[in-house]
Amino acid sequence: MSKKSAKPKTDENRKVRSTLDLAKYLGLSEWTVSRAINGHPEVKQATRERVLAAMQELGFQPNPLARGLNGKSTGLIGICFGHPRSPLVVDKIASLDEFLHEKSYRGVLAISTQNPEAEKTILSDFRRMRVDGVILIQSYSQRDEIDRWLGGLPAVHVDPVEPEIGPSVYFDRKQAMHLLVDHLYTLGHRTFGALGFSASNPWRWNGLVSAxxxxxxxPAKCLRSFELPAPGLESYADGIQLAEIVLSSKKPPTALMAVNDLVGIGAARHLVDCKFQIPGDFSLTGFDDLDVGQYVVPSITSINQSPRVSMRRAVEILLKTIAAPATKEIVTIDPILRIRKSTGRPGHR
Structure with a gap:
């Protein structure tokens, strides 16, 4: 008995334009085909392989937007970042993509540059795309505005400016600043400089002041802020310029706390080039615990934000919110202090 050809006829190919068409073509229910495409664990592996093989032969790809118009899940999650200016953000994006993929979702990424008007446009676009939910990272918009722009879309906030804005994941920056100050104070430092941030950054500044x-x-006597006239990308070059400003000041503080590791590494490089010792003349801390901070000389004392933990929790909370819109879970991520070679007891200048 001869076997039927695995390839369908050309006229049949043209008929497969939806999961319903594919289901009819395979002699399966649309429900089974949809679950097979989405990797549902209760679908037999043989059935899933049969569905995927047919899709490849037919050149068929389900249209998530069409599914959304039909009131079904699109499998899409909108991700709105405030800015992509740090290697840490790249890690967060990669982690989100991984964790969403584990749950058979795909992320749609957009950058708002911390501009409320841009964020409004992005969230409106997400609504038109019928995304299943939204993850907002470091939104600077107000709660009532965000609620209006979301139009009922399930959402989770990561490090929002406005506290208790809804289901959220917070990194405890106040506690992070306490850890840094406790460490530096124990070493004997009594004068402190903030490199690249000031009272305009309440997440860091308020924690620093209270510590x-x-x-x-x-704080009025022992704390100074050093900022660039035109804040840039918070990069190595910014760190060099900030170190120049520190050295040009009268009686510079002995403990310098950089807004991130890149600024800290740049500042350390300039101070060493100017024949100052780190630690000794200055102690210096970073923030973000980037890999590069472990390998420069001196290695940079820093704060680890556990970005993978934050992103996994954000995905988990969003999926809970999609399933149960009344979810109001708020998770706090604790900081971890990484003590390295850039901090020590203050010397004598």
Whole structure:
């Protein structure tokens, strides 16, 4: 008995334009085909392989937007980042893609550059795309505005400016600043400089001020902020310029706390080039715990934000919110202090 050809006829190919057509073609229910495409664990492996093989032979790809118009899940998650200016953001994007893929979702990425108007447009676009949910990372918009722009879309916020805005994942920056100040204070430092951030960054600044006060210090007397006239990308070059500003100041502080590792590495490089010792003349800390910070000389004391943990929790909370819109879960991620060679007891200048 001769076997039937695995390839369908050309006229039949043209008829397969939807999962319903594919189901009819294979003699399966649309429900089974949809679950096979989405990798549902209860679909037999043989059935899944048969569906995927037919899709490849027919050149068929399900249209997620069409599924959304039919009131079904599109399998798409909108991801709105405030800015992509740090290697840490790249790690977060990669982690989100991995964790969404594990749950058979795909991310649609957009950058708002921390501009509320851009964020409004992005969220409106996500609604038109019928995404199943949204992850907003470092949104600077107000709660009522975001709720209006989302139009009922399930969403989770990561490090929003406005507290308790809804289902959220927070990195505890206040506690991170306490860890850094405690470490530097224990080493003997009593004067502190913030490189690249000030009171305009309440996430860091408020924690820094309260940490100094907890040690009986007066921030007005022991704390100074060093910022560039035109804040840029918070890069190595910015760190070099900020170090120049520090050295041009009268009685520079002994402990320098950079807004991130890139700024810290740039500042350390310039200070060493100017024949200052780190530690000794200055102690210096970074933020983000980038891999490169372990391998420069001196290696940079920093704060680890556990970005993979944050992104996994964000995905988990969003999926809970999609399933149960009343979900209001808020998760706090604790900081981890990584002590390296860039901090030590203050020397004598």
């Amino acid at each position: 100094l006060e907890d040690h009986g210090l007066d």
